[in-house]
Amino acid sequence: xxxxxxxxxxxxxxxxxxxxxxxxxxxxxxxxxxxxxxxxxxxxxxxxxxxxxxxxxxxxxxxxxxxxxxxxxxxxxxxxxxxxxxxxxxxxxxxxxxxxxxxxxxxxxxxxxxxxxxxxxxxxxxxxxxxxxx
Amino acid sequence: xxxxxxxxxxxxxxxxxxxxxxxxxxxxxxxxxxxxxxxxxxxxxxxxxxxxxxxxxxxxxxxxxxxxxxxxxxxxxxxxxxxxxxxxxxxxxxxxxxxxxxxxxxxxxxxxxxxxxxxxxxxxxxxxxxxxxxxxxxxxxxxxxxxxxxxxxxxxxxxxxxxxxxxxxxxxxxxxxxxxxxxxxxxxxxxxxxxxxxxxxxxxxxxxxxxxxxxxxxxxxxxxxxxxxxxxxxxxxxxxxxxxxxxxxxxxxxxxxxxxxxxxxxxxxxxxxxxxxxxxxxxxxxxxxxxxxxxxxxxxxxxxxxxxxxxxxxxxxxxxxxxxxxxxxxxxxxxxxxxxxxxxxxxxxxxxxxxxxxxxxxxxxxxxxxxxxxxxxxxxxxxxxxxxxxxxxxxxxxxxxxxxxxxxxxxxxxxxxxxxxxxxxxxxxxxxxxxxxxxxxxxxxxxxxxxxxxxxxxxxxxxxxxxxxxxxxxxxxxxxxxxxxxxxxxxxxxxxxxxxxxxxxxxxxxxxxx
Numbered sequence: 001x002x003x004x005x006x007x008x009x010x011x012x013x014x015x016x017x018x019x020x021x022x023x024x025x026x027x028x029x030x031x032x033x034x035x036x037x038x039x040x041x042x043x044x045x046x047x048x049x050x051x052x053x054x055x056x057x058x059x060x061x062x063x064x065x066x067x068x069x070x071x072x073x074x075x076x077x078x079x080x081x082x083x084x085x086x087x088x089x090x091x092x093x094x095x096x097x098x099x100x101x102x103x104x105x106x107x108x109x110x111x112x113x114x115x116x117x118x119x120x121x122x123x124x125x126x127x128x129x130x131x132x133x134x
Numbered sequence: 135x136x137x138x139x140x141x142x143x144x145x146x147x148x149x150x151x152x153x154x155x156x157x158x159x160x161x162x163x164x165x166x167x168x169x170x171x172x173x174x175x176x177x178x179x180x181x182x183x184x185x186x187x188x189x190x191x192x193x194x195x196x197x198x199x200x201x202x203x204x205x206x207x208x209x210x211x212x213x214x215x216x217x218x219x220x221x222x223x224x225x226x227x228x229x230x231x232x233x234x235x236x237x238x239x240x241x242x243x244x245x246x247x248x249x250x251x252x253x254x255x256x257x258x259x260x261x262x263x264x265x266x267x268x269x270x271x272x273x274x275x276x277x278x279x280x281x282x283x284x285x286x287x288x289x290x291x292x293x294x295x296x297x298x299x300x301x302x303x304x305x306x307x308x309x310x311x312x313x314x315x316x317x318x319x320x321x322x323x324x325x326x327x328x329x330x331x332x333x334x335x336x337x338x339x340x341x342x343x344x345x346x347x348x349x350x351x352x353x354x355x356x357x358x359x360x361x362x363x364x365x366x367x368x369x370x371x372x373x374x375x376x377x378x379x380x381x382x383x384x385x386x387x388x389x390x391x392x393x394x395x396x397x398x399x400x401x402x403x404x405x406x407x408x409x410x411x412x413x414x415x416x417x418x419x420x421x422x423x424x425x426x427x428x429x430x431x432x433x434x435x436x437x438x439x440x441x442x443x444x445x446x447x448x449x450x451x452x453x454x455x456x457x458x459x460x461x462x463x464x465x466x467x468x469x470x471x472x473x474x475x476x477x478x479x480x481x482x483x484x485x486x487x488x489x490x491x492x493x494x495x496x497x498x499x500x501x502x503x504x505x506x507x508x509x510x511x512x513x514x515x516x517x518x519x520x521x522x523x524x525x526x527x528x529x530x531x532x533x534x535x536x537x538x539x540x541x542x543x544x545x546x547x548x549x550x551x552x553x554x555x556x557x558x559x560x561x562x563x564x565x566x567x568x569x570x571x572x573x574x575x576x577x578x579x580x581x582x583x584x585x586x587x588x589x590x591x592x593x594x595x596x597x598x599x600x601x602x603x604x605x606x607x608x609x610x611x612x613x614x615x616x617x618x619x620x621x622x623x624x625x626x627x628x629x630x631x632x633x634x635x636x637x638x639x640x641x642x643x644x645x646x647x648x
Contacts, residue, residue: 018608030645031636033576033604038634060489087635107605107648122633125596125618126548132617132633 001025004108011071013055013103027099027111034102034110036122036132037068037089046093046116047079051100056080058089058102058119067104070119074098078119086131089119190465191215191480193404198469198476200300200400204292207285212475216264218510219468222479223361224249224261224368226470227384229268230284231377233474241375245368252367253514260512268475285471286387293396300403346462352500353482353508356516356523357467358389388470401464455498456485484509488520503529503553519549528553535562544593551591556598556616560585568597569625576644577604580612582626587618595621599629604647 005021008014032039037059055071056078070078075095081088093116094100100112102119122132195213202209216222228245236242250258365385369378463481470477485508488501499521500507506515506526517529527533528550533541538550538559551559559565571583580602589595596618603613623629631641 016608019605026646028645031576031640031643032645033634033647035604035648038636040634040636040640110646110648120634122617123635124633125594125620126592 001027001111007101007103007109010073011055011101011103013069013071015103015105015108019108023108025101025109025111027113029113029115032110032112034068034104034107037102038118038120038122039092039102039110039112040118040120041115042091042118044091044116044118047077047091048093049077049079051076051078055103059121066106068107069103070100071103072098072100076100087120087123089121092117092119187465187480190405191478194401194464194466194469194478196404197296197397197401198471198478200296200404201289201292201471202285204296204299205285205288207288207473210472210475212268212270214264214267214475214477216477216479217260217512218257218514219357219479220253220257220361220364220510220514221260221264221512222468222470222477223365223385223388224253224257224381225264225268226284226388226472226477227380228261228377229265229475229477230384230472231380232265232269233472236376238376241377244373245375245377245381248368248371253364256513264477268477284384284387285473286384289471293400297396297400297403300400346459349459349485349487349498349500350463352518352521352523353463353485353516356508356518359523360514360516361385362389384470388468398464401466405464455489456487459487459498460485480510482508482516483511484515490521505529519553522546522549524549535559539563539591544591548592555614557600557614560598560600560616565598568623572626574602574630574647575627575642577602577647580604580647582630584619584623584626584629586621589621592618597621597623597629599623599626599633601630 001024002010003021004015004019004023004025007025008021030041051070051072055069057067058070058078059068060066070092072094075098077093077095078090080090092100092112094112094114096114098114102110102112104110124130124132199209214225216225224245228242232242246258246262249261362385365381369381460481460483465481467479467481469479484506486500486502487498487507489498500516500518501520502518506529507518508516515526517524517526519528522545524546527537528546531553533550538547538554541547541550554562565585565587568584568586571581574580574582583600585598585600587596587598597620598616599619600614600616603615606612617629617633619629619632623632625638627641628638631638634641
């Protein structure tokens with residue numbers, strides 16, 4: 001498990017200063033949440049579009065400060081959902097031997113083990129359903 | 135109940151330092167001799183010229199001039215740019231009264247005091263300065279009688295023919311057509327995006343991508359509502375007299391006249407030769423985009439259009455988007471045409487936007503949690519929460535729980551609750567808890583709790599899930615926040631699962647929340 005400090009050094013994407021740089025980032029294959037984004041293990045056709053070195057901003061906040069940025073070491077793929085209903089952002093596939101990360105300034109890094117996942121956006125019930133921005 | 139209160143200046147009544155005010159007082163009313171609007175830029179507008187404001191104002195005045203020509207009335211010598219729509223709403227009718235020979239100083243003073251008390255002294259001083267400028271500082275001889283006649287109705291009737299005349303004189307550059315259309319809501323959407331062939335045109339296209347027409351329309355509606363409330367607060371009481379009556383009468387006449395799409399088309403006609411120039415840095419940044427700005431969503435355009443400094447300063451970046459959106463709006467906001475003077479007011483000088491949605495679906499709406507989202511130089515402002523126009527009390531969070539619950543408008547009620555924060559509101563309103571609080575799976579040591587929101591608080595019956603963030607804040611605390619969920623959620627885990635479209639069994643297996 002890399003530490004937060006190592007992940008920042010690898011990707012050059014920093015997070016809020018008060019977050020512990022020595023904390024280890026668990027690399028998990030189960031359900032996890034990063035603020036308003038969920039990483040949900042699914043049985044789906046794997047994604048085939050490689051994640052570029054600069055990453056994929058899967059949710060872009062009000063400003064750069066609130067972006068959930070998808071990054072990877074090794075072979076990982078992300079296909080944004082075509083039929084956009086807002087809840088499912090896209091499909092993430094992490095190949096054997098690779099690791100994907102979601103980076104967010106306030107929520108630090110979330111480590112994702114090999115497998116195929118849906119990235120989902122949190123929603124809220126208002127007069128009509130709307131999506132949560134953190 | 136909770137009427138949209140008078141929009142008070144945010145700084146004026148908090149910083150009563152006289153020296154400070156004296157400095158402000160010099161600014162609000164700018165008198166131009168009539169011929170100036172065609173002349174070179176004035177020195178005091180040097181800053182405005184950088185963003186095209188002076189050129190925009192000249193277009194605005196040219197359009198006004200065209201209307202006067204249509205109705206056969208000489209364009210007045212006294213042209214006054216007031217500092218905000220609120221100042222114009224008071225100063226125009228007061229000046230008209232004085233110019234028709236109103237002599238009762240006590241009535242005038244009591245009106246000024248009413249403005250000071252309800253709108254703040256800074257607006258009050260700006261009103262006095264504008265009246266002074268429109269009356270030439272002396273009470274004119276009543277022999278002028280009809281000289282101060284308001285021309286709203288005549289001008290409104292003449293707009294179509296003024297537009298037709300302008301179209302004959304100078305054919306449209308952009309092919310948007312010279313056909314005048316009927317009055318109605320501002321028809322800004324009729325203007326097509328321009329060809330992004332040079333930096334200036336790209337800037338206009340960029341502003342277009344920020345959804346300027348929608349924002350402008352929201353701002354126009356909010357301006358009417360806020361000024362209506364302020365006029366009502368100042369002169370709507372039981373005490374009535376000539377000036378108070380004239381302020382109210384003119385305000386009514388004014389509202390109906392300002393909603394003309396024809397007017398905006400006319401201004402547009404004069405503005406086509408004066409697209410606001412960009413500063414060089416921004417123009418270069420726009421030029422370096424891999425594709426035309428027109429092909430992109432606002433988020434991408436924003437990324438390319440704004441330079442790196444704002445990445446360290448999210449708030450600054452948002453302001454920048456607001457400034458770009460403002461430049462896409464007409465330089466003038468409202469105007470008051472009279473025989474012997476015309477009063478004009480500029481667009482807002484400050485606009486805070488927030489982005490909603492991603493990529494190509496991103497759009498912008500006014501929002502600010504710590505002050506007015508829209509501001510004019512004299513402190514007059516409009517308050518917005520997530521695009522909804524609200525009162526100052528909502529944003530400053532000064533309402534009582536009862537006042538929030540009794541607010542008639544469901545949308546404003548929702549904004550007030552969100553501004554306060556669900557954790558505080560749940561406690562203060564004593565909402566019923568549904569089942570016990572339970573550990574939040576994957577979020578070690580934190581709990582989830584569900585509360586019922588009475589059916590008449592939101593327009594649909596909802597419950598609210600009180601959650602705790604997976605990461606700590608700078609001060610070591612964890613942020614607690616509420617999420618509204620469907621009313622048929624009957625336990626906290628089911629509610630939390632619904633927010634991500636998961637089953638409760640799936641959610642219960644969560645491994646980590648950060």
